[in-house]
Amino acid sequence: MSEISRRDFLKLARDGFLYLSGALTLGGLLRFLDYDPNPAPTTEFDLGPALNYPLNSRTLLSAPQAVLLHTENGFSALSLICTHLGCTVEQKTDGFTCPCHGSRFGSNGTVTNGPAEKPLQSLRVEVTDEGNLKLFTA
Amino acid sequence: MKKILTLASGLLLLTLVFAWWLNSREPKPVKLIPTLSGQPEYCITCHADVPEISASHPVVTFGCVSCHGGERLALDEDLAHSTMRGGANPSDLSVVEASCGGSNCHSGSEADDRHHIQRVMTSVQSTYAGAIANIRYTFGAQTDLNAHYGINAITDDQTKTDITSLFAFDPASETNPSIQKFGENCLTCHINATPREGETYDRQTGCAACHSTEQHTLATAIPYTQCNACHNRGNYDLRTMTFTERTDHPTQRIDDYYQPIAQFTQCEYTLDCVDCHTRSEVMGDGDLHASQKDIQYVTCKTCHGTLTELPLTKTLTNPNDIAFRMSFLNPIVDLKPGDTIIVTENGEPLWNTRVLSDGTYEMIGKATSQYFTFKPVIGSSCTQSGQDQSSAYCHECHAVER
Amino acid sequence: MFYYVPNPQEAALSVQTITYHVPFGGFIRNLHYWAAQLLLIVSAIHLLRVVFTAAYGHPRRFNYLLGLGLFILAILLDFTGYILRWDVDICYPLLTGTNLLKTIPLIGDFFFRIAVGGGEACSTGLLRFYVWHIFGLTLPIIILIAWHAFRVRRDGGIAVPPPQLRTDNTRISRNVLVRREVLTMFIVSIVLVLMASFLPAPIAPAMTENPSIAANARAPWFFLWVQQMLKWGDPFIFGVLIPFGLLVLLALIPYIFPKPVDSDIGKWFPKSNRLAQIVVSVIALIVIALTLLSLIPA
Numbered sequence: 125m126s127e128i129s130r131r132d133f134l135k136l137a138r139d140g141f142l143y144l145s146g147a148l149t150l151g152g153l154l155r156f157l158d159y160d161p162n163p164a165p166t167t168e169f170d171l172g173p174a175l176n177y178p179l180n181s182r183t184l185l186s187a188p189q190a191v192l193l194h195t196e197n198g199f200s201a202l203s204l205i206c207t208h209l210g211c212t213v214e215q216k217t218d219g220f221t222c223p224c225h226g227s228r229f230g231s232n233g234t235v236t237n238g239p240a241e242k243p244l245q246s247l248r249v250e251v252t253d254e255g256n257l258k259l260f261t262a
Numbered sequence: 263m264k265k266i267l268t269l270a271s272g273l274l275l276l277t278l279v280f281a282w283w284l285n286s287r288e289p290k291p292v293k294l295i296p297t298l299s300g301q302p303e304y305c306i307t308c309h310a311d312v313p314e315i316s317a318s319h320p321v322v323t324f325g326c327v328s329c330h331g332g333e334r335l336a337l338d339e340d341l342a343h344s345t346m347r348g349g350a351n352p353s354d355l356s357v358v359e360a361s362c363g364g365s366n367c368h369s370g371s372e373a374d375d376r377h378h379i380q381r382v383m384t385s386v387q388s389t390y391a392g393a394i395a396n397i398r399y400t401f402g403a404q405t406d407l408n409a410h411y412g413i414n415a416i417t418d419d420q421t422k423t424d425i426t427s428l429f430a431f432d433p434a435s436e437t438n439p440s441i442q443k444f445g446e447n448c449l450t451c452h453i454n455a456t457p458r459e460g461e462t463y464d465r466q467t468g469c470a471a472c473h474s475t476e477q478h479t480l481a482t483a484i485p486y487t488q489c490n491a492c493h494n495r496g497n498y499d500l501r502t503m504t505f506t507e508r509t510d511h512p513t514q515r516i517d518d519y520y521q522p523i524a525q526f527t528q529c530e531y532t533l534d535c536v537d538c539h540t541r542s543e544v545m546g547d548g549d550l551h552a553s554q555k556d557i558q559y560v561t562c563k564t565c566h567g568t569l570t571e572l573p574l575t576k577t578l579t580n581p582n583d584i585a586f587r588m589s590f591l592n593p594i595v596d597l598k599p600g601d602t603i604i605v606t607e608n609g610e611p612l613w614n615t616r617v618l619s620d621g622t623y624e625m626i627g628k629a630t631s632q633y634f635t636f637k638p639v640i641g642s643s644c645t646q647s648g649q650d651q652s653s654a655y656c657h658e659c660h661a662v663e664r
Numbered sequence: 665m666f667y668y669v670p671n672p673q674e675a676a677l678s679v680q681t682i683t684y685h686v687p688f689g690g691f692i693r694n695l696h697y698w699a700a701q702l703l704l705i706v707s708a709i710h711l712l713r714v715v716f717t718a719a720y721g722h723p724r725r726f727n728y729l730l731g732l733g734l735f736i737l738a739i740l741l742d743f744t745g746y747i748l749r750w751d752v753d754i755c756y757p758l759l760t761g762t763n764l765l766k767t768i769p770l771i772g773d774f775f776f777r778i779a780v781g782g783g784e785a786c787s788t789g790l791l792r793f794y795v796w797h798i799f800g801l802t803l804p805i806i807i808l809i810a811w812h813a814f815r816v817r818r819d820g821g822i823a824v825p826p827p828q829l830r831t832d833n834t835r836i837s838r839n840v841l842v843r844r845e846v847l848t849m850f851i852v853s854i855v856l857v858l859m860a861s862f863l864p865a866p867i868a869p870a871m872t873e874n875p876s877i878a879a880n881a882r883a884p885w886f887f888l889w890v891q892q893m894l895k896w897g898d899p900f901i902f903g904v905l906i907p908f909g910l911l912v913l914l915a916l917i918p919y920i921f922p923k924p925v926d927s928d929i930g931k932w933f934p935k936s937n938r939l940a941q942i943v944v945s946v947i948a949l950i951v952i953a954l955t956l957l958s959l960i961p962a
Contacts, residue, residue: 158774160782176417178427187873209760209899211881223881224756225895239897263843270850277857284861285688304684333869335680345869 167262171249174199174257184215188261190247191215201247201259202233208240220244291337296325303327303334305342316480318591329361353469355383355414355454362469375584377548382453382469384418385546385557390452392553394431400500401438409552413454418550425550443503451492465491472544482592485629486519486534493535494520516662525661527562534629538565540610562656564606565615565623567638569646575617576609577602585611594626668748670794672787675750676870683867690864697865699856700742704886707735708948715917715944718924718937719823725918727815730808732915737805739886744797746884748790751868755786756881760894762789767900786871824930882958889954910947917943 128136169188177183177199183192189204189212204213206222213220219230227238234243248260292307305326306312314321319329327334330352336342348354352361363369363379370376386392389412398404398411412428419426433445450458453471457463465488466474475481475488496507512518516531529538536544543558551557567573578585578601588611589597595614597603602617615625618635625634639646646655667686669678682689711731714720720728747758762785765776776782781792816822824830836844883891893902921940928934933941 154778157778160777162781162783162788165784165787173419176419209894209903210763211756211760224760225891239895239899239902241898263840263847267843267847267850270847270854274850274854274857277854277861281691281857281861285691291685333680335677335684336867337684338864338867341680341867341869 167260169259169261171257171259174251174255177257185259188247188259190259190261192249192257192259199249199251199257201249203245203247203261205245206240207235207242207244208238213244289337294321294325296321296328297323299325299328301327301334304337305330305332305334307337308339312478315478319480331357331361348468351466351468351470351474353474354467355388358382358468372548378469378545381542381546381548383416384548384550385544386551386554387453387544387546389413389416389428389550390431390449391425391428391551392555393448395552397441397444398436401440403436403438403441407552409550412550413449413452416550418548421549423549423551423556425552428550440503447503447505448498451495457491462495463491482588483594483629484534484536489535490518497521525657527657527660528662529562531662532632532634533625533627536628537614537625540606540608540612542608542610559608560606561651561653563651565604565612565625566636567640568648568651569639569644570648572638572640573604573623574607575602576605576611578611583611585613588613592628594628594631665798670748670791672750672790672871675748675790676868679749679751679867683865691860694860694863694865695856696745698859698863700745701885702852702856703738704742707738711735711914712944712948714823715937715940717823717930717932718928718934718940719930720918721823721924721926721929722918723819724815724823727812727819728918729915730812730815732911734805734808734812736911737801737808741797741801741805742886743884744793744801747793748797749866749868750790750871752871753866753868753880753882755871757883757887758785758789758793760883760891761887764899764903768904769900822930825927826929829927885955888958889951892954892958913943914947 169185171177171185171192177192177194179194179196181192181194184204185192185201190201191204192199192201204215204220205211206213206224206227208222208225208227211222211224213222213227213229219228219236220233221228222238222240225239227240228236229240229244230236232243233246235241250258250260252258289307291304292310293302293304294306295302303325306321309326325334326332331345331347333342333345346352347357347361352358358379359369365371368376368378369380372380382388389409391409391412394411394413395404395407395409399407404410409425409428411431413431415428415430417427431445433442433449436442436445449455450463453467456467457465465471470480471491472484472488473480473482475484494508496505498505508521510517510522519531520526538560539558540560543560547557563573565573578597578599581599585603586597586599589595595616597613597616604612604615604617604623606612612625614628615623618624622635622637625636626632627634645659667678667682667689669675679693682693684690714728714731743761747754762776762780765779766772768775779792779796780789782788882888890903890907893906896902917940921943922937924934924937924940928936
């Protein structure tokens with residue numbers, strides 16, 4: 125252990141205390157900011173009677189942003205949230221395009237062009253006992 | 263340097279004075295707080311000269327924004343108009359629910375007879391279902407005369423006609439060229455569509471197609487000239503799928519009204535369309551129908567009866583009877599409880615008629631306030647046969663040309 | 665500030681109240697908008713000047729970093745201020761900009777929560793962006809401005825070679841310097857007042873629930889270059905890594921690049937820091953080119 129003068133030791137201690145105080149303050153500040161008071165967003169949506177969505181229909185929903193499909197295999201839904209950075213894709217005659225960065229998807233959600241890499245998310249649809257449709261985004 | 267600084271500070275003062283002056287030239291905002299919404303609007307800062315639209319929709323109560331949309335606080339034209347519904351016509355059927363709807367307004371309950379928007383949207387004048395079905399059947403695109411297509415897709419959950427929905431008619435996806443031509447040439451006369459070019463076809467779309475007789479006016483006294491923007495304008499040819507405008511130049515009512523190819527009685531030349539054709543005939547009854555003949559039912563018999571029956575009447579006792587509401591909206595008669603009026607076969611009140619004490623009837627024209635009296639067929643020298651009650655049969659003797 | 669209401673239902677309406685009904689509200693808002701945009705442009709030009717005159721060398725290296733920090737804070741203040749409009753045009757820039765944070769591995773969600781407050785940006789982000797704009801970013805920028813100005817003086821004023829290498833020994837007096845700065849303030853004020861009088865700040869209807877009503881999916885002008893790059897692929901690489909990499913590159917110029925010789929300090933386009941000049945010019949040209957490219961309709 126090399127000799128250290130009292131002055132240098134005190135300076136080291138003082139600097140050490142200040143840096144630790146700074147770190148504690150910064151850490152506390154970051155924890156303060158890292159809180160979400162908002163209620164969790166809904167993940168279950170009631171779409172009303174299944175009869176409203178006849179066979180072979182594609183219905184554009186606004187809440188949530190999705191398109192509801194009724195095929196021979198039953199009900200399914202495609203999320204309209206672009207898998208690139210989250211904008212809402214617009215429906216075109218042969219699929220969907222995203223206005224933000226130009227991603228393009230086919231009518232079944234697969235990527236046909238553009239910076240997006242993952243297809244549009246498939247969302248689960250269930251039919252309740254009363255014949256209503258429920259859409260799940262999670 | 264000091265001189266430049268003084269000059270620059272002088273220029274700064276000048277620009278600030280200029281900015282102050284520019285600000286003082288802006289028009290002073292004129293505020294309106296409609297009682298229905300309680301939220302200030304500033305539309306009349308620029309639009310102070312727009313007339314009141316009707317006695318039922320005073321601007322102090324409704325304001326402008328509740329019907330038209332738009333940005334109520336903006337004083338800049340582009341921003342203020344940017345969220346307006348339907349351009350200058352908020353009753354266009356694409357936006358009518360947001361503009362005229364609401365359970366307190368014109369999307370009320372069926373029981374109260376306040377579901378106007380739902381009735382109009384499903385009416386044949388909107389869907390054109392009959393014309394479309396007939397054309398598609400004639401040219402082989404469908405094998406029955408049931409209505410499958412309308413101008414817009416529409417569903418009716420509580421239909422009493424077995425028609426629960428119509429798909430949107432898309433002429434481009436039809437294969438028969440005549441049907442495609444029908445789509446190109448013949449779809450300008452339903453209230454969803456913008457009319458053809460030409461002053462004679464000039465009308466609005468949506469509710470305003472019938473109810474707006476002038477700029478920024480809503481009326482219930484609708485003259486025949488309003489209906490004539492679509493009706494009686496010419497002839498169509500099924501083989502070529504074209505519309506030929508009428509070429510005669512009518513100068514009086516008797517010539518104006520119908521083309522000289524048909525035969526009509528004095529009532530039909532003198533009265534306005536709305537004097538006979540009831541609300542459910544024109545605006546629909548709330549259900550999807552396959553054809554005009556399913557909804558149009560008023561005949562000569564409705565007012566005049568037959569050789570063996572008097573026209574149906576009803577004495578108004580309930581002060582909430584819809585006849586009173588309707589006569590309030592178009593006060594040409596002073597209808598009171600105890601008055602007896604003619605009603606149609608479906609119970610719709612012909613509120614502008616009254617049964618007189620001597621057994622004759624009176625009618626007051628809804629749009630003209632003209633006064634008419636008429637007699638029932640019973641007791642007259644009419645040679646009507648009991649079986650044939652069609653109007654064409656009455657025309658055989660009563661048509662004006664004869 | 666006395667009239668702006670930071671909740672999602674009333675924010676855009678309060679902006680309209682300020683613009684059209686508060687006396688001189690529209691003028692002050694326009695002034696605030698144009699001053700902010702000009703700040704970014706003038707700061708960028710200042711950065712270029714500092715590099716082109718090799719003025720970042722010792723003892724000014726730390727002040728150069730302070731300047732870069734100020735530039736970043738100014739950009740963030742411009743972005744947060746733009747978001748406060750809460751109209752139809754800002755939802756997509758807010759959504760994509762904050763989703764970029766989420767693409768950062770390990771700490772992305774943490775950064776998102778700090779910046780936006782969690783939740784969905786276009787629903788819940790307004791209040792937090794408001795506090796960042798009027799306090800969270802403002803306090804640091806005031807401190808850094810004071811520090812930056814102090815360091816200019818402490819480092820010996822405007823960059824010139826050390827006394828023994830100076831070719832030109834004339835120095836303007838303190839009074840002349842102050843008078844020149846005051847004159848500049850007057851001229852800039854005149855320009856800003858004229859701009860605020862004739863060129864209105866952007867305004868649009870309030871944001872609605874359905875974001876697809878906004879056909880305008882365009883980023884604010886100072887981020888158009890990033891939007892253009894994002895059209896090429898992975899959001900983390902093109903939206904976070906590359907911009908951050910450019911920032912790191914700029915920050916390293918005084919430390920890694922060939923150091924300018926003392927006799928060149930303060931001269932325009934000297935030879936000894938040619939590499940830094942070229943790199944910064946190329947970066948500036950690329951950013952401008954990307955911005956112009958993004959304006960071409962698809």
